[in-house]
Amino acid sequence: NRQILLASRPFGAPTHDNFTLAKTAKPIPQQGEVLLRTVYLSLDPYMRGRMNDAKSYADPVALNEVMVGGTVCRVEESKHADYQQGDWVVSFGGWQDYSISNGVDLLKLGNNISNPSYALGVLGMPGLTAYMGLLDIGQPKAGETVVVAAATGAVGSLVGQIAKIQGCKVIGIAGGTEKCQYAVDTLGFDACLDHHSDELAALLAKTCTDGIDVYFENVGGKVFDAVLPLLNPKSRIPVCGLISQYNATELPDGPDRLSLLMGTLLVKRAKMQGFIVFDDYGHRYGEFNKAMMTWLSEGKIKYKEHRVEGLENSISSFIGLLEGKNFGKLVVRVGPD
Ligand code: NDP
Structure with a gap:
């Protein structure tokens, strides 16, 4: 299980030295949990704020902890009654290959979706x-x-x-x-x-x-x-x-x-x-999703992803996001479907 950890807090623009790539054993789900395999990782500007040790609307990432981030995952193993192996879910798995969830932070995507990564962007x-x-x-x-x-x-x-x-x-x-x-x-x-x-x-x-x-x-x-x-x-x-x-x-x-x-x-x-x-609009997700699905199907909304291959390229891609190097929603493909 590859993980990208916050190694030190940046002063100014983040550099490669602020991150480390670690390898750990694949985590094992307990009763009531699922093991998730990351397929897509979303990289977003708010992550820069989480690298600071400053009071904000969310807690900072602790040093030597996995960088946080929204993910689209497959359920690799389920010990949770609501999930089965192979299910597509949106989760907050972070910058790593595998994560564990007890289900509370998961959103099921259904198993016949054409663009799972859209759940991190236009539909997310x-x-x-x-x-x-x-x-x-x-x-x-x-x-x-x-x-x-x-x-x-x-x-x-x-x-x-x-x-x-x-x-x-x-x-x-x-x-x-x-x-x-x-x-x-x-x-x-x-x-x-x-x-x-x-x-x-x-x-x-x-x-x-x-x-x-x-x-x-x-x-x-x-x-x-x-x-x-x-x-x-x-x-x-x-x-x-x-x-x-x-x-x-x-x-x-x-x-x-x-x-x-x-x-x-x-x-x-x-x-x-x-x-x-x-915090302010999570409860209105359904209303948004309905409108956006309609606009997408009518061709009224165009959507561009900036796709990067490989978890190891997350660091340079994130640094680039803060310099305008992305063109479209920045998404990392971490593993195969
Ligand atoms: P983008 O996909 O738009 O990527 C960031 C873009 O910001 C870059 O591509 C670049 O575009 C632009 N940028 C970077 N540095 C500068 C700069 N110094 N001056 C001007 N433009 C710059 O990111 P998102 O769409 O995900 O996020 C857009 C904004 O929305 C961010 O500020 C983010 O923090 C905020 N946000 C807030 C949320 C909230 O709940 N309040 C939730 C989600 C996002 P270009 O090359 O065109 O300048």
Whole structure:
């Protein structure tokens, strides 16, 4: 059983030295438990937060413990009445080949599914995040302008497409020409701007001719600076993530801009609201799943996975996720079906 452990806590961007690959015996399930074999491992930005020894909405990973992560697994051996050998399940097995579960954290996928890994993306945590963050907090209305960054990623690509389904004008922000082209040509966004451009703020102002009604915040930093002056009265800002800051070791240099932010929220009567997907919306998974299954089957939602082969490549892929190297939902194939 190969396991990737947190060896030390990163200062700034994580490096290979922060992880170790360990080998242990295959675990043995007790009565009431199942042995799970990992087929797919999801790599997600929140994992960077779990590497810090800081108080947050979830406990940090302890040193020399297995890195946490959502997984799609096959039941290899069952001593649990509700599961049989061969069942596909979604679990929270972490960065390892095998894990044990008592069933409470498992979701059965059924045994005739065509894309099991979708349960880690478009039909799973990132999908629910996009759906609830946009529709419940963002409250987009037809004709409004919605802006989303990390626009071709797991969450952003779905936010933009759901906003199009609602009849909105959608402006994406992404890293590089290829991603921007994909957002327009394949995802159907009205425009997409490269955040590496020095002209981002001016380009965004030129593109958002009617201002911004909903800004779905995934990245923070310079992108938010460009968005702030364009917010319309009564605009809504679901605060989903701040990935541009996850490797920061201190607050950025420069003048204190808090009063600019507060003043804008006041004058524009704008609403900013953070959320943690499963804590706030886990109970609405069924509603989301039904809507997303319909949109997928109607071809209204396109979904791209960035697939990596082999557990051993998880470390470099995760480091790359924080640098924009993934193109689509990052999923590692750990073992065969
Ligand atoms: P993505 O698949 O979008 O991958 C991360 C992307 O972030 C990269 O590909 C890159 O895209 C972009 N990025 C990385 N560094 C920077 C930077 N310095 N500046 C600007 N963009 C950067 O990840 P997810 O869709 O899984 O997650 C998107 C956001 O949603 C994250 O902030 C995440 O933490 C958050 N999230 C929050 C949840 C919640 O419950 N609140 C639940 C799930 C996700 P590009 O090359 O286009 O810049």
